[in-house]
Amino acid sequence: MTGPVLSVDSIDVFYGASQILFGVGLDVHQGQTLALLGRNGAGKSTTMKAIAGLAPPRRGQVVFRGQDVTGRKPYIMARQGLAYVPEDRQVFPDHTVQDNLIIAAKKGPGGQDDWPLERIYEVFPILARLKARIAGRLSGGEQQMLAIARALMGNPVMLLLDEPSEGLAPIVVANIGTLLKQLRSIGTTVLIAEQNMHFCLGIASDAVVIDKGQIVYRDTIAGLKANREVRSRYLAM
Numbered sequence: 129m130t131g132p133v134l135s136v137d138s139i140d141v142f143y144g145a146s147q148i149l150f151g152v153g154l155d156v157h158q159g160q161t162l163a164l165l166g167r168n169g170a171g172k173s174t175t176m177k178a179i180a181g182l183a184p185p186r187r188g189q190v191v192f193r194g195q196d197v198t199g200r201k202p203y204i205m206a207r208q209g210l211a212y213v214p215e216d217r218q219v220f221p222d223h224t225v226q227d228n229l230i231i232a233a234k235k236g237p238g239g240q241d242d243w244p245l246e247r248i249y250e251v252f253p254i255l256a257r258l259k260a261r262i263a264g265r266l267s268g269g270e271q272q273m274l275a276i277a278r279a280l281m282g283n284p285v286m287l288l289l290d291e292p293s294e295g296l297a298p299i300v301v302a303n304i305g306t307l308l309k310q311l312r313s314i315g316t317t318v319l320i321a322e323q324n325m326h327f328c329l330g331i332a333s334d335a336v337v338i339d340k341g342q343i344v345y346r347d348t349i350a351g352l353k354a355n356r357e358v359r360s361r362y363l364a365m
């Protein structure tokens with residue numbers, strides 16, 4: 129396949145009568161980690177939901193793996209190889225870590241089976257140590273790890289991570305950061321929505337900034353870091 133893995137082209141999204149996204153567009157290429165950055169309420173989660181099939185766009189197009197998937201249901205997007213990890217990290221709270229992982233296991237859309245449980249435990253040693261723990265008793269950071277690991281158990285073509293650092297202590301954020309750098313180094317394709325630009329340094333190669341439902345800036349993450357005006361105007365940092 130040539131072209132981006134995911135291409136979002138000029139989408140408008142409404143909740144009822146209120147328009148939330150205005151012509152949002154972005155591309156994510158094979159092996160790329162792209163950061164979608166913006167303040168609280170800027171429209172990051174809505175963009176992620178529009179891609180995952182939870183907030184169908186009224187106008188514009190979402191193309192995934194070369195197919196127009198605009199407005200497809202979430203389970204169809206999952207079957208096509210898109211793994212969405214929402215902000216609230218849905219895990220099964222009454223099941224053990226290992227059961228949570230096993231329940232999520234499936235082959236990828238091309239029959240890939242790159243993420244057997246042993247590999248997950250290699251990449252997530254914390255989960256190996258906690259495999260018998262009931263998921264509802266994990267800390268926020270451990271739950272975030274479990275949510276990402278569950279997404280990988282489905283052998284996705286691409287991961288959508290909505291604010292993985294949110295509400296976590298700095299040391300835990302650093303652990304998640306290390307993990308995401310590792311995923312980047314093995315060529316996982318990721319779109320990550322974040323308020324925290326610093327968290328994305330070293331994780332994402334490129335960034336798009338969203339403000340009031342519109343993409344206002346695109347650059348490498350290094351370019352964004354060097355652009356103090358954009359950072360202070362749109363990211364308050």
Ligand SMILES: Nc1ncnc2c1ncn2[C@@H]1O[C@H](COP(=O)(O)OP(=O)(O)OP(=O)(O)O)[C@@H](O)[C@H]1O
Pocket residue numbers: 143146148166167168169170171172173174175323
């Ligand atoms: N279900 C909904 N119904 C109506 N408005 C909504 C709904 N969900 C979000 N919004 C509004 O849409 C706008 C964008 O919200 P969104 O959650 O996409 O922002 P965000 O950048 O992800 O911010 P946050 O970090 O707070 O999640 C906000 O003004 C929000 O109040």
